[in-house]
Amino acid sequence: MTAGAGAEALQLIFAGLGNGAIYALVAIGFNVVFKSTGALNFTQGEWVMLGGMIAAAAISGYGLVWAGCLIAVVIVAAIGLVSERLVIAPLKRPTPMLITLLSIGLAIFTKSAVMLTLGKNPAGYPGFSGDLIFNVFGARVPAQTVWIIAIALVFMLAAHAFYEWTLLGKSLRAVAADREAASLVGINVRQSVMWSFVIGALAGGIAGTIITPLTFTSYDQGALIGFKGFSAAMLGGIGSLSGAMLGGIVLGLLESLAAGYVSSHFKDAVAFIVLLLILFVMPSGLLGRPSVERA
Amino acid sequence: MTQPGDVGDPASTAIAPVAVDRFAGGNSTLLGRIGPLAFCVFWLLLLSIPFVTRNDYIVSLGVSFLINLMLIASLNLLIGYCGQISLGHAGFFGLGAYTAGIVSAKFGINPWAGLPASCIAAALVAVLIGIPVLRLKGHYLAMATLGFNAILSVLFNQLVSLTGGPNGLLGVKPLGFGTYLLDTQARIFPLLWLCAGLVMLGLNNLIKSRVGRALRALAGSELAAESLGVNAFRYKLIVFALTGSIAGLAGCLYIESNLYASPDSFDFSVSILLLAMVALGGWGRYFGAVLGALIYTAAPEILRTLQDAQLLIFGAGMILVLQFFPRGLAGIGDAAVRLWRPSRS
Numbered sequence: 001m002t003a004g005a006g007a008e009a010l011q012l013i014f015a016g017l018g019n020g021a022i023y024a025l026v027a028i029g030f031n032v033v034f035k036s037t038g039a040l041n042f043t044q045g046e047w048v049m050l051g052g053m054i055a056a057a058a059i060s061g062y063g064l065v066w067a068g069c070l071i072a073v074v075i076v077a078a079i080g081l082v083s084e085r086l087v088i089a090p091l092k093r094p095t096p097m098l099i100t101l102l103s104i105g106l107a108i109f110t111k112s113a114v115m116l117t118l119g120k121n122p123a124g125y126p127g128f129s130g131d132l133i134f135n136v137f138g139a140r141v142p143a144q145t146v147w148i149i150a151i152a153l154v155f156m157l158a159a160h161a162f163y164e165w166t167l168l169g170k171s172l173r174a175v176a177a178d179r180e181a182a183s184l185v186g187i188n189v190r191q192s193v194m195w196s197f198v199i200g201a202l203a204g205g206i207a208g209t210i211i212t213p214l215t216f217t218s219y220d221q222g223a224l225i226g227f228k229g230f231s232a233a234m235l236g237g238i239g240s241l242s243g244a245m246l247g248g249i250v251l252g253l254l255e256s257l258a259a260g261y262v263s264s265h266f267k268d269a270v271a272f273i274v275l276l277l278i279l280f281v282m283p284s285g286l287l288g289r290p291s292v293e294r295a
Numbered sequence: 296m297t298q299p300g301d302v303g304d305p306a307s308t309a310i311a312p313v314a315v316d317r318f319a320g321g322n323s324t325l326l327g328r329i330g331p332l333a334f335c336v337f338w339l340l341l342l343s344i345p346f347v348t349r350n351d352y353i354v355s356l357g358v359s360f361l362i363n364l365m366l367i368a369s370l371n372l373l374i375g376y377c378g379q380i381s382l383g384h385a386g387f388f389g390l391g392a393y394t395a396g397i398v399s400a401k402f403g404i405n406p407w408a409g410l411p412a413s414c415i416a417a418a419l420v421a422v423l424i425g426i427p428v429l430r431l432k433g434h435y436l437a438m439a440t441l442g443f444n445a446i447l448s449v450l451f452n453q454l455v456s457l458t459g460g461p462n463g464l465l466g467v468k469p470l471g472f473g474t475y476l477l478d479t480q481a482r483i484f485p486l487l488w489l490c491a492g493l494v495m496l497g498l499n500n501l502i503k504s505r506v507g508r509a510l511r512a513l514a515g516s517e518l519a520a521e522s523l524g525v526n527a528f529r530y531k532l533i534v535f536a537l538t539g540s541i542a543g544l545a546g547c548l549y550i551e552s553n554l555y556a557s558p559d560s561f562d563f564s565v566s567i568l569l570l571a572m573v574a575l576g577g578w579g580r581y582f583g584a585v586l587g588a589l590i591y592t593a594a595p596e597i598l599r600t601l602q603d604a605q606l607l608i609f610g611a612g613m614i615l616v617l618q619f620f621p622r623g624l625a626g627i628g629d630a631a632v633r634l635w636r637p638s639r640s
Contacts, residue, residue, distance in 0.1 A: 040434050042567065087614055091621075096433075097380075098621050101574045102614055104567055109610030116603055223564060227441065234438055269449035272442035279439045280427040 007138030012260040013253065014136070018145035020252020021152035022048075022211045026229025027236065027244035028159060029203035035176035035239050036196035038096035042103040043083065045226015046110040047201045051076045051208025052217035053114050056123030065125060069209040073202065079110075080201020084194045094193070107222070115219040127213035148210045155206060156245055159199075163241070168195065176239070224268070231275040250274075334582065338495075342488050345481035354481045358552050360592040361484075361491040362545050367572050367591065368498055368584035369541035374570065375579030376502060377534050378514030380433065382566045383424075383440035386447040387417045387539040389561025391546025393451060393458055396556055399468040401457060406468045409547050417543025418536045425535040429528065444563040451558035463557030470551050483552045490548060494541055499581060510534060514579075575616055577625025586624045 026048060033041040051072050059068035087102050088094060127144035134141045163169040174182040175192040183189045207225075208217065228251065236247025251271055259267040344357045370384045394416040395409030428439045451458050458464055469478035470486070477483040501507055513520035513527045521527050550556045568591070576587025594612075598605035620626045 112606035
């Protein structure tokens with residue numbers, strides 16, 4: 001180890017920010033579906049895995065990293081759409097519990113479909129700037145980490161603009177606030193569920209394609225990253241974009257610092273211990289509004 | 296408009312399902328009518344398995360069925376009757392298994408001590424974790440219990456000196472009476488049969504008792520139940536501890552019948568599958584747990600010939616069953632009844 005203590009800390013912080021940006025993207029996808037259906041979407045993590053796997057397959061076929069990632073994101077969003085149309089839309093009584101359970105079935109199905117078609121081997125591809133590594137005050141920061149943070153930020157801004165300024169975005173917010181009132185003023189509630197699945201899959205697909213150059217992915221990686229995303233969403237407070245962002249970053253940093261300074265064996269436990277503590281102390285999350293969720 | 300058996304109202308934002316049948320084995324459903332008798336016959340036939348067959352494979356299926364039944368029936372009490380979504384059940388299962396295993400393999404204590412030890416350990420942890428966690432509701436509770444399970448999984452994997460880590464815990468001593476050791480699955484089967492039977496009997500009595508009515512009341516509306524004098528938090532905590540200790544018992548019996556355990560068996564994905572089985576069988580249905588345990592035990596065996604495609608078919612099957620029978624397979628009985636007695640406004 002030639003780098004000093006400061007450089008080491010900086011390196012851990014960058015790694016944490018990169019992972020945190022991914023958790024934030026997953027948390028947003030999770031939030032969007034939760035707000036429109038009230039359900040926990042267990043498929044969210046599978047969409048992340050799907051993004052990485054499809055991009056890897058496309059890139060090994062055609063060679064172009066950017067094009068492959070773009071294709072993968074579009075395909076994942078389309079899979080989100082089809083999943084909702086086939087599984088959720090036909091329900092007569094779409095209760096939150098039923099949608100949650102169906103998303104478990106969908107997650108199992110998606111995971112095994114990937115295993116059958118794209119294989120069991122871990123997949124990866126070079127980063128958007130190749131294997132370029134920046135040297136920031138002695139800390140080694142892969143260019144891909146910078147890409148991840150930048151793309152996540154752009155997605156957040158785009159999502160914010162979408163919800164604030166477009167008719168569809170506003171109607172989705174209306175449904176999230178009050179389903180019945182929204183349907184009374186003529187908003188198609190069922191269709192908004194469909195769009196929330198598309199947006200959720202889009203966020204997951206983007207997260208998957210940008211993280212895979214750093215971590216690789218395989219068909220069974222979805223669940224864990226999905227739960228980290230859930231934790232981030234809970235941490236920030238369910239339903240707020242900035243909360244998801246903050247939750248993701250906090251979680252990523254905590255995990256990375258714990259792995260660096262405490263023990264890498266217990267890294268995965270850190271995320272969940274923090275989650276439990278936050279739930280006990282402030283059940284509405286860091287940025288969420290106080291609610292009646294706690295007796 | 297809403298019938299008493301409705302799973303929930305479409306506009307409701309509550310995630311928790313509401314218990315459906317009023318009495319376990321009550322006469323409101325087809326299953327309820329023929330259920331109890333058929334179940335007793337089935338249960339007696341079950342005991343004969345290790346005596347009529349020398350086939351280890353069939354006996355091992357019976358063993359898994361009994362363990363799965365204890366897990367799913369106890370989870371059903373918590374989710375289906377009490378309305379509390381727990382995604383940490385496999386954690387308590389693992390806690391019981393490792394407690395019993397460590398007692399006999401690492402400390403060299405008589406393996407029978409593992410039976411009470413695993414129940415008590417799981418119940419204690421359930422109370423400790425339940426006091427903060429059960430104040431949360433719906434998805435918050437689900438996530439908190441999932442987090443608890445994930446933390447336990449990390450501990451099972453990393454505390455290598457106690458649990459054996461990812462390689463699993465070896466050297467578990469079998470239960471026995473003097474020199475007669477229950478060291479094969481055929482020999483331990485009657486003990487499992489007895490324990491699972493007692494659990495099912497106990498659950499049936501509990502559901503029919505005053506406590507059971509209080510639980511269903513608080514599953515329907517906690518506020519309404521409290522206004523009627525039900526101490527919701529106390530009941531939830533008791534049920535959480537009880538279901539935790541049943542899972543712990545199942546864990547002890549699991550490790551004693553396999554004489555081995557590894558952390559994969561207690562992963563949070565197992566908790567999620569157990570929840571799915573409660574739903575597939577029929578939540579809040581006494582016999583739903585039996586159906587759920589049958590599917591959970593049989594599906595991997597039936598689909599084994601499909602090899603890699605088995606999970607695909609399983610996922611698709613789960614989606615289809617829930618789409619057509621949102622109340623689980625136990626709901627098919629209702630659908631059949633409604634077919635020949637459709638007049639109901």
